[in-house]
Amino acid sequence: MEPNGSSPSLTKIERNGSSAPAIIEHKAFARIGLLGNPSDVYYGRTISLNIENFWASVRLEPSSDLLIRPHPTHDLVKFASLDHLVNRLKNEGYYGGVRLLMATCKVFTNYCKEQGIHLHNNNFSLSYDTNIPRQTGLSGSSAIVCATFSCLLDFYKVRDKIAVEIRPQLILNAEKELGIVAGLQDRVAQVYGGLLYMDFNKESMEKYGHGNYTQLDTGLLPPLHLIYAENPSDSGKVHSAVRQRWLDGDTFIISSMEEVASLALEGKRALLEKDYAKLATLMNQNFDLRRQMFGDASLGALNIEMVEVARRAGAAAKFTGSGGAVVAFCPDGQSQVEVLNNACKKAGFAIEPVRVVPSLLNEIDIRNQSSGNA
Ligand SMILES: Nc1ncnc2c1ncn2[C@@H]1O[C@H](COP(=O)(O)OP(=O)(O)O)[C@@H](O)[C@H]1O
Ligand SMILES: O=C(O)[C@H]1O[C@H](OP(=O)(O)O)[C@H](O)[C@@H](O)[C@@H]1O
Numbered sequence: 001m002e003p004n005g006s007s008p009s010l011t012k013i014e015r016n017g018s019s020a021p022a023i024i025e026h027k028a029f030a031r032i033g034l035l036g037n038p039s040d041v042y043y044g045r046t047i048s049l050n051i052e053n054f055w056a057s058v059r060l061e062p063s064s065d066l067l068i069r070p071h072p073t074h075d076l077v078k079f080a081s082l083d084h085l086v087n088r089l090k091n092e093g094y095y096g097g098v099r100l101l102m103a104t105c106k107v108f109t110n111y112c113k114e115q116g117i118h119l120h121n122n123n124f125s126l127s128y129d130t131n132i133p134r135q136t137g138l139s140g141s142s143a144i145v146c147a148t149f150s151c152l153l154d155f156y157k158v159r160d161k162i163a164v165e166i167r168p169q170l171i172l173n174a175e176k177e178l179g180i181v182a183g184l185q186d187r188v189a190q191v192y193g194g195l196l197y198m199d200f201n202k203e204s205m206e207k208y209g210h211g212n213y214t215q216l217d218t219g220l221l222p223p224l225h226l227i228y229a230e231n232p233s234d235s236g237k238v239h240s241a242v243r244q245r246w247l248d249g250d251t252f253i254i255s256s257m258e259e260v261a262s263l264a265l266e267g268k269r270a271l272l273e274k275d276y277a278k279l280a281t282l283m284n285q286n287f288d289l290r291r292q293m294f295g296d297a298s299l300g301a302l303n304i305e306m307v308e309v310a311r312r313a314g315a316a317a318k319f320t321g322s323g324g325a326v327v328a329f330c331p332d333g334q335s336q337v338e339v340l341n342n343a344c345k346k347a348g349f350a351i352e353p354v355r356v357v358p359s360l361l362n363e364i365d366i367r368n369q370s371s372g373n374a
């Protein structure tokens with residue numbers, strides 16, 4: 001695994017000798033919610049893209065015992081002192097990636113059993129690594145789950161038995177299993193790659209168990225920038241209160257989520273027409289609606305400041321996910337990008353150009369898309 005390297009190859013299957021069982025390695029990349037998030041949690045719509053800037057990788061090695069290997073830093077259990085332990089919990093919480101790997105194994109196994117998909121009895125060990133800034137709304141959690149899921153698909157050779165459009169829901173189920181409130185957009189972007197328009201309308205979700213996912217030409221995108229800060233926030237916690245209000249029938253939340261969903265629909269049109277002034281307006285509206293629904297305390301002062309620094313430079317800006325990272329677009333071009341770069345550096349925020357991942361579907365995946373994907 002080389003998450004600190006620079007060139008992300010997608011899949012690696014190593015054979016040590018002609019008869020030795022294969023080691024399988026998969027990557028899953030960070031994603032940006034460009035428009036419509038978080039309405040994906042509420043039968044809405046989003047436009048999202050998978051980005052090469054950051055990724056998680058998972059390695060599966062055949063072994064005699066079934067072993068889930070803790071990550072040396074993300075699942076820290078050895079500390080220099082009590083203060084170190086307490087600080088670590090304060091800044092990063094109790095959890096690392098081990099629980100994600102375990103939940104993925106459980107959801108995968110149960111789904112295969114329910115569907116009558118045969119799994120052989122060989123064991124494996126799983127380890128992971130990631131360079132996705134932790135809990136910054138770049139979908140670091142589902143990248144770990146998605147890469148694990150891909151390893152299991154290949155280890156059990158069942159890629160042709162689990163249709164592509166079903167996989168995001170199974171990946172989401174692994175996090176649901178852990179009580180994390182989240183939606184499908186991350187997982188769809190990570191399974192499909194590229195730029196996607198997603199429609200999670202209730203009818204399709206209930207009838208087929210998935211939304212309608214359309215891959216768009218990544219060439220439609222204008223240059224985008226990613227801004228982020230070391231500021232972990234727990235996306236599950238951020239979402240729980242708003243989710244509860246939505247379940248309780250709060251009319252403000254329900255109508256605002258519908259408005260957010262409609263931004264993705266308008267955004268699709270704007271992208272197809274290359275109407276980037278419109279795109280900028282929609283991105284700003286998206287963040288303003290999130291801010292009204294979630295409230296400043298839940299979004300966090302530093303996260304709001306990231307959006308405001310970008311806006312003061314004249315850029316359109318919104319969260320990539322639930323908070324921690326921002327996607328910015330400079331409608332006035334390169335001179336504005338320079339102003340934005342300087343403003344971010346001055347404020348202590350990292351900024352870098354967005355690099356989009358091309359489609360990740362292989363021939364088996366494309367052949368096995370179910371007919372329910374209208
Ligand atoms: N970089 C990471 N390393 C290990 N585990 C992680 C990492 N990021 C997220 N997780 C796990 O996923 C859970 C949910 O993370 P989440 O808040 O959704 O972050 P993100 O915005 O990166 O998806 C965390 O509580 C933790 O268990
Ligand atoms: O709030 C959002 O936009 C997203 O939040 C979660 O993503 P994360 O990267 O963990 O912040 C959630 O999983 C997504 O479905 C939401 O759209």
Ligand SMILES: [Mg+2]
Nearest residue numbers: 139141142235
């Ligand atoms: Mg997450």
